[in-house]
Amino acid sequence: MNQDLKQWVDACAAHTQPDRVVWLDGSQEEIDRVYAEGLEDGTFLRMNEETYPDCYYHRSDPNDVARVEHLTFICSEKEEDAGPTNHWKHPDKAREEVWPLFEGAMKGRTMYVIPYIMGPAGSAISKVGVEITDSRYVVANMRIMTRMGKVALEQLGDSTDYCKGLHSLGDLSPDRRFILHFPSRREIWSIGSGYGGNALLGKKCYALRIASVMARDQGWLAEHMLIVGIENPQGETRYVAAAFPSACGKTNLAMLVPPASMKGWRVWTVGDDIAWMKFGDDGRLYAINPENGFFGVAPGTSEKTNPNAFKTVRENSIFTNVGLTDDREPWWEGMGTSAPEKMTTWKGAPYDPNGAERAAHPNSRFTAPADQCPCISPEWENPQGVPIDAILFGGRRARTNPLVFQSFDWNHGVFVGAAVGSETTAAATGAVGVVRRDPMAMLPFCGYNMGDYWQHWVDMGTRSDKMPKIFHVNWFQQDDRGKYLWPGFGENLRVLQWVMNRCAGKAEAEETPIGYVPKADGIDTSGLDVDGATMSRLLEVDPGDWKKELDDQGEFFGRFGDKLPAEMKSQLEKARARFGL
Ligand code: GTP
Ligand code: SPV
Ligand code: MN
Numbered sequence: 001m002n003q004d005l006k007q008w009v010d011a012c013a014a015h016t017q018p019d020r021v022v023w024l025d026g027s028q029e030e031i032d033r034v035y036a037e038g039l040e041d042g043t044f045l046r047m048n049e050e051t052y053p054d055c056y057y058h059r060s061d062p063n064d065v066a067r068v069e070h071l072t073f074i075c076s077e078k079e080e081d082a083g084p085t086n087h088w089k090h091p092d093k094a095r096e097e098v099w100p101l102f103e104g105a106m107k108g109r110t111m112y113v114i115p116y117i118m119g120p121a122g123s124a125i126s127k128v129g130v131e132i133t134d135s136r137y138v139v140a141n142m143r144i145m146t147r148m149g150k151v152a153l154e155q156l157g158d159s160t161d162y163c164k165g166l167h168s169l170g171d172l173s174p175d176r177r178f179i180l181h182f183p184s185r186r187e188i189w190s191i192g193s194g195y196g197g198n199a200l201l202g203k204k205c206y207a208l209r210i211a212s213v214m215a216r217d218q219g220w221l222a223e224h225m226l227i228v229g230i231e232n233p234q235g236e237t238r239y240v241a242a243a244f245p246s247a248c249g250k251t252n253l254a255m256l257v258p259p260a261s262m263k264g265w266r267v268w269t270v271g272d273d274i275a276w277m278k279f280g281d282d283g284r285l286y287a288i289n290p291e292n293g294f295f296g297v298a299p300g301t302s303e304k305t306n307p308n309a310f311k312t313v314r315e316n317s318i319f320t321n322v323g324l325t326d327d328r329e330p331w332w333e334g335m336g337t338s339a340p341e342k343m344t345t346w347k348g349a350p351y352d353p354n355g356a357e358r359a360a361h362p363n364s365r366f367t368a369p370a371d372q373c374p375c376i377s378p379e380w381e382n383p384q385g386v387p388i389d390a391i392l393f394g395g396r397r398a399r400t401n402p403l404v405f406q407s408f409d410w411n412h413g414v415f416v417g418a419a420v421g422s423e424t425t426a427a428a429t430g431a432v433g434v435v436r437r438d439p440m441a442m443l444p445f446c447g448y449n450m451g452d453y454w455q456h457w458v459d460m461g462t463r464s465d466k467m468p469k470i471f472h473v474n475w476f477q478q479d480d481r482g483k484y485l486w487p488g489f490g491e492n493l494r495v496l497q498w499v500m501n502r503c504a505g506k507a508e509a510e511e512t513p514i515g516y517v518p519k520a521d522g523i524d525t526s527g528l529d530v531d532g533a534t535m536s537r538l539l540e541v542d543p544g545d546w547k548k549e550l551d552d553q554g555e556f557f558g559r560f561g562d563k564l565p566a567e568m569k570s571q572l573e574k575a576r577a578r579f580g581l
Contacts, residue, residue, distance in 0.1 A: 002153070002156060002157070002158055002159070003158075004160045005115075005130060005156070005162070008130075008164055009021070009113055009130075009132065012102075012111070012132050012166055013106075013111055015099075015102055015103055016102050016103070016104065016105045016106035016111065016134070016166075016168060017103075017104045017105075017106060017107050018106035018107070018109050018110060018111035018134060019106075019107070019108060019109060019110060020110050020111070021110075021111045021113065022110055022111070022112050022113065023113045023115075024112055024113060024114050024115070024139065024143075024148065024149050025149040025150045026143065026147075026148050026149020026150055026151060026152075027149065027150075030149075031139075031140065031143055034112075034136050034139050034140060035056060035136075035140065037110075037136060038056070038136040038137070038140070041136075043058060043135075043136045043137050044056040044057065044058055044136075044137075044140075044318075045057040045058075045324070045328070046328070047319070047328050047329065047330070048327055048328040048329050051314075051327075051329055052314060052315065052317070052328075052329060052330070053314075053315045053316075054315050054316045055313075055314075055315060055316065055317045055318070055319065056140065056317075056318050056319070057318075057319050057320075057322075057324055057328070057330070058137050058318060058319070058320045058321075059320070059321060059346060059347070059348060060137075060194055060195045060320060060321055061172045061194070062347055063172070063174055064172055064174075064177075064193050064194060064195050064198075065195060065321060065361050065363055065429075066195070066196065066363045066426060066427055066428050066429050067196060067197045067198055067204070067246075067427060067428045067429070067444065068174070068177060068179065068193065068198060068428070068429050069087075069428050069429070069430070069444050070087065070429075070430075071087075071174070071177050071178055071179060071192075072086075072087060072179040072181075072198075072444065073086070073087045073088060073089040073094070073178065073179070073180050073181065074086040074087070074088055074089075074181050074183065074209070074447055074448070075088070075089050075090065075091045075094045075180050075181060075182045075183075076088065076091075076182075076183060076184065076448070077090070077091065077184070080449060080563070081183075081448055081449055082448065082449065083446075083448065083449030083450050083451060083452070083560070083563065084449075084450070084559045084560060085443055085446070085450045085559075086446070086447075086448075089180065091182060094180050094182075094189070097178075098178045098180060098189060098191065099189075101170060101176050101178070101191050101192075102166065102168055102170075102189070102191060105134070105168040105169075105170050105191065106134045106168060109134040110134065110136075111132060111133075111134055112132070112133050112134070112135075112136075112138075112139050113130065113131075113132055114130065114131045114132070114133065114138075114139060114142050114146075114148055114149075115128065115129075115130050115148060115149065115152035115153045115156065116128070116129050116130070116131065116142060116146035116147065116148040116149075116152050116202055117129075117146060117147040117148070117151065117152045117155055118146060118202055118206060118207050118211075118276075118290035118291070119276065119288050119289075119290045119383075120147070120288065120381040120382070120383050121147050121151050121152075121155060122155070122383060123288065123383030123384075124383065125276055125278060125288050125383070125384075125385060126155070126288075126290070126383075127161075127162075127163070127206075127211070127214075127290070128152055128155055128156045128159075128161070128162040128163070129146075129162055129163040129164075129165060129201070129202050129206050130152075130162055130163070130164060130165065131165040131166075131167060131201045131202065132165065132166050132167065133167040133168070133199070134167075134168050134169055135167065135168075135169050135194050135199065137194055137199075137318075137320075138167060138194065138199050138200060140318060140367075141200050141295070141318060141367050142200060142202060144292065144293040144316070144317075144318070144367050144368065144369050145200060145202060145203065145291055145292055145293045145295060145367065146202045146291065146292050146293075147292050162186075163186045163187070163188065163201075163206045163210055164185075164186065164187045164188070165187070165188040165189075165190070165201035165202075165205065165206065166187075166188070166189050166190070167188075167189075167190040167191070167199055167201055168190075168191050168192075169191075169192070169193075169194050170191040170192040171192070172192060172193070172194065173192060174192070176191065176192050177191065177192030177193050177198075178190070178191055178192065179193070179198050179205065181205060181209045181210060181447055183209070183210055183213040183447050183448065186210055186214075188201050188205045188206065188210065190205065195320070196295065196363075196365065200295070202290075202291075203273070203274070203291070203295065204444070204445055207222065207274045207276070207290045207291070208222055208223075208224060208274060208442070208445035208446075208447070209445055209446070209447035210447055211276065211290075211447075212442070212445070212446050212447045212448065212453065213447045213448050215276070215456075216448065216452065216453070216456045219278075219279075219460070219463070220276065220277060220278040220279070221275075221276070221277040221278075221285075221456075221457075221460065222274075222275075222276050223241070223243055223274070223275050223276075223277065223440065223442065224243050224245075224250075224273065224274060224440070224441045224442050224445050225241040225242055225243045225250070225271075225273075225274065225275040225287075225391075225441075226241065226242050226244075226250040226251070226253055226254040226270075226271055226272050226273065226275070227239060227240075227241050227254070227270035227271040227275050227287045227289055227386065227388075228240050228242070228253060228254045228256070228267060228268065228269060228270060229267070229268035229269075229270060229377050229379065229386065230265070230266075230267060230268075230493075230496055230500060231265065231266040231267070231268065232264070232265060232500065233263065233264025233265060237268065238389045238390075238500055238503065239270070239287065239386040239387060239388050239389060240388070240389065240390045240391070240392060240496065240499070241275050241277065241287050241388050241390075241391050241392070241468070242391070242392035242393075242394065242473075243391070243392070243393050243394070243417070243420075243440050243441040243442070244392075244393075244394045244395065244396075244422075244441055245395060245396070245420075245422040245425070245427075245438045245441040245443075246425055246427030246428065246441075246444075247297050247363070247425035247426060247427040248394065248395060248396045248422060248425065248441070248476075249394070249475055249488075250272055250273060251272040251273070251294060251296040251297065251301075251306070251309060252301075252305065252306050252309075252488075252489060253492060254269045254270075254271065254272040255267070255269050255272070255306055255308035255309055255312075255373060255375055256489065256490055256492060256493055257306075257307055257308065257375075257490045258490060258493050259490050259491055259493060259494070259527065259528075260527065261524075261526050261527040261528075262493055262494070262497070262524075265493060265497075266375075267375055267493065268375055268376070268377035268378070268379070268380075269308070269370075269373050269375050269376050269377055269380070270287070270289050270377045270379065270380045270386055271287075271288075271289025271290075271291060271370075271380070272289075272294050272296065273291065273294070273295070274289065274290055274291055275287040275288070275289065276288050276290050276385075277385070277388065278385070279463065279464060280384065280385075280387065282387075282466070283463075283464040283465065283466045284387045284388070284464070284466045285387070285388045285464075285466075285467065285468055286384055286385035286386060286387055286388070287385045287386055287388050288382075288383075288385040288386075289370070289380060291370065292369065292370055293367060293368055293369050293370050294309070294312065294366070294367070294368050294370060294373070295365055295366075295367050296309060296365060296366050296368070297363065297364075297365060297427070298319070298322050298330070298332045298335075298360055298364045298365055298366050299332045299333045299334045299335075299360055299362055299364060300333075300334035301332070301334070301335065301366075302334060302335050302336030303336050304336055304489075305334075305336075305489045306489070308373055308374050308375050309366075309368075309373075311372075311373075311374050312368045312369075312372045312373045312374070313366045313368045313372075314372075315372070316368070316369055316372065317366055317367060317368040317369075318366070318367040318368075319364075319365075319366055320364060320365050320366075320367070321346040321360065321361040321363070321364035321365070322346060322359070322360040322361075322364040322366075323339075323343045323344065323345055323346060323351060323359030323360050324343065324344045325340045325342065325343045326340070326342035326343065326344075327340075330366075331343055331359055331360070332359060332360035332364060333358055333359065333360055339351065339353055339359060341353075343359055345357055345358070345359050345360075346358070346359065346360055346361045346364055361426070362425075362426035362432075363425075363426040363427055388468045389468055389469070389500075389503045390468050390469050390470070390471060390499050390500070390502075390503050391413070391417075391468045391469070391470050391471070392470075392471045392472070392473050392499070393416055393417045393420050393440065393441070393470070393471070393472050393473075394420070394422075394441075394472060394473040394474055394475070395420050395421055395422030395423075395438065395441075395474060395476075396422045396423045396425070396474075396476040397421065397422065397423065397435070397474050397476055397477065398423070398476065398477060398478040398482075399477060399478070399542075399545060400542070400545040400546065400548075400549050401421075401472065401474040401477075402474065402477075402514075402517055402538060402539045402540060402541060403473065403474060403475075403477070403486055403495060403518075403523070403538040403539055404471060404472070404473045404474075404495045404498060404499065404517070404518060404523075405471065405472050405512070405514055405515040405516060405517045405541075406469065406470070406471050406499075406502055406509065406515050406516040406517075407469075407470040407471070407472070407515050407516075408515055408516070410461035410467050410470065411458060411461060411567055411571060412470075412515065412571060413469075413470025413471075414454060414457045414458055414461065414470075414567070414568070414571075415567075415568055415571035415572065415575070416470060416472050416514075416515065417439060417440040417457070417470065418439045418440065418454050418457075418557075418568055419437070419439070419549075419553045419556075419572075420437070420438050420439055420440065420441065420472075421435050421436065421437050421438065421549070421552065421553075422435065422436065422438045422441075423435050423436075423476075424436055428444065435552075437552070437553070437556040439453075439454070440453075440457075449560075449563050450560065450563075451560040451563025451564050451565060451568075452563060454564075454565050454567075454568050455565040455567075458565055458567050458568075469499075469502065469503050471499050471502075472515070473492075473495060475488040475492060476488075477537070477538060485530075485534055485537060485538055486530070486538055487528065487529070487530065491528060494523050494524050494525070494528075495523060497523075497524065498518050498522055498523055502516070507522060508522065509522065512541045513541065513543075513546070513575065513578035513579045514541055514546065514575070514578075517539050517541060518539060520532070520535065520536060520539070522539075523535070523539075543579055546579055547579065547581060550572065550575055550576055550579070550581065553572060554572055554576075557569070557572060
């Protein structure tokens with residue numbers, strides 16, 4: 001028994017006072033018991049055993065359906081170390097205000113101890129965490145999303161090198177909800193929420209907020225990125241990592257099905273949300289997916305848009321806050337089938353096809369094992385990771401950002417990432433559809449000062465002459481009536497083809513003030529219903545739009561004071577100068 005771990009678990013149990021403490025080993029009998037108890041207490045409903053074998057349905061509290069950024073804090077000694085884009089609480093104040101909320105919080109409940117590994121078991125890049133929770137829903141999700149139980153305790157041994165995460169549902173009141181991170185002692189406290197990134201502490205809390213600090217200190221990168229392998233008709237596979245903000249298309253791009261016109265192309269999923277990237281001995285960046293499953297956005301996922309996700313979730317999966325048909329099957333808006341007559345909404349009310357209430361919450365999700373994905377990469381558990389050729393940044397923008405452009409070089413690419421803007425989505429509480437700066441899609445996930453984070457990216461670029469090429473993409477341009485101009489989904493491979501060709505030095509490009517943009521006929525549109533005029537609009541760089549964009553970026557950079565790297569300041573000035581500003 002690891003003494004450090006035992007002491008911490010004992011201390012948490014003494015404070016939270018559960019009825020019993022259960023250490024999880026990851027076995028089938030154990031999870032069967034957790035589900036059986038969860039069926040009993042109403043946490044879960046069993047789904048249709050024939051069409052969705054071993055699948056479970058869960059409704060979260062209606063006021064607990066997304067990440068809560070305003071209740072998420074970095075608890076560093078100095079406020080400056082959290083930076084202007086994070087909420088900050090001094091560790092002493094956290095102990096004073098939040099620790100008491102845990103007192104007796106698990107009375108009448110079971111405390112589960114979940115040892116887990118982020119990354120393949122045995123990989124030198126993998127890291128161990130332990131989550132303590134009183135939620136059976138969290139246990140079931142962590143069992144899909146991580147490698148957990150005995151295997152994690154074995155990897156940990158006597159070491160104190162693990163992340164401690166204490167989670168309790170508390171009373172689920174938003175007034176007593178806090179997600180706290182203590183980067184220097186690698187600890188997380190989460191109370192008052194049972195959902196997603198607030199409660200599955202291995203995901204955003206550990207693998208991004210805490211790990212980003214470790215990555216800075218140890219010279220690697222922890223990023224909100226999918227990882228995908230693109231195989232060309234010659235059988236060569238190259239890997240791309242892409243950072244898009246929450247609910248902006250990572251899962252979809254990671255599982256893309258090539259369009260019929262691109263014969264011989266194949267796409268291989270390595271990860272859909274998080275990438276840890278380290279230098280290999282050859283100076284290239286290698287990425288692993290620290291997760292073991294997908295916690296994906298349900299609405300908009302259909303046989304047509306993402307057939308691979310559709311097949312992945314047909315067994316051993318959990319559906320949260322979607323509609324539930326009377327046949328106990330899931331249904332959501334954008335599933336590609338008409339709404340069934342008899343259905344219960346995510347709130348548990350009868351569905352009214354003519355009413356205003358949706359069947360599924362816009363941030364409803366599926367949790368599914370990664371190895372069930374039909375296009376899972378044979379390399380997805382490679383302990384060394386996969387070598388990355390290109391990094392994409394992207395956002396959801398109705399205009400301004402063209403379909404794709406390439407940065408001039410690494411540092412310009414870091415600037416392009418730092419300047420990402422995107423319309424907000426339902427993945428976090430708050431207004432939806434408002435453009436905000438979301439650097440590297442990490443605004444809610446960087447565990448330290450974002451200025452230092454950009455400097456870390458610049459520093460990484462000085463360590464190798466084999467850095468990936470950096471691009472920016474935008475699948476979400478709209479016409480004046482709000483219709484998407486680009487078909488997206490599988491057709492995005494046409495853009496990746498241009499990206500791959502640029503990496504191989506093969507495709508031509510137009511040099512513009514924002515970077516290299518494809519020539520008018522640069523993207524293959526054969527078999528697509530996109531005319532020349534639409535294509536030029538998709539590739540347009542409008543100086544008026546970009547003046548506003550650069551002004552906004554400048555204002556954002558201004559918030560960082562001395563922490564803004566000189567390189568970012570100079571990149572912004574150069575970008576302005578290229579527009580004659
Ligand atoms: P997180 O799990 O929150 O990090 O999200 P994600 O980035 O993985 O987003 P996901 O792929 O789940 O997509 C979110 C929404 O965007 C879904 O409703 C998709 O249907 C939609 N979407 C994804 N790709 C495209 C695209 O190329 N075009 C359009 N128009 N919509 C897309
Ligand atoms: C996101 O919001 O980016 C997600 C879902 O991937 S959550 O796990 O809630 O963070
Ligand atoms: Mn995400």
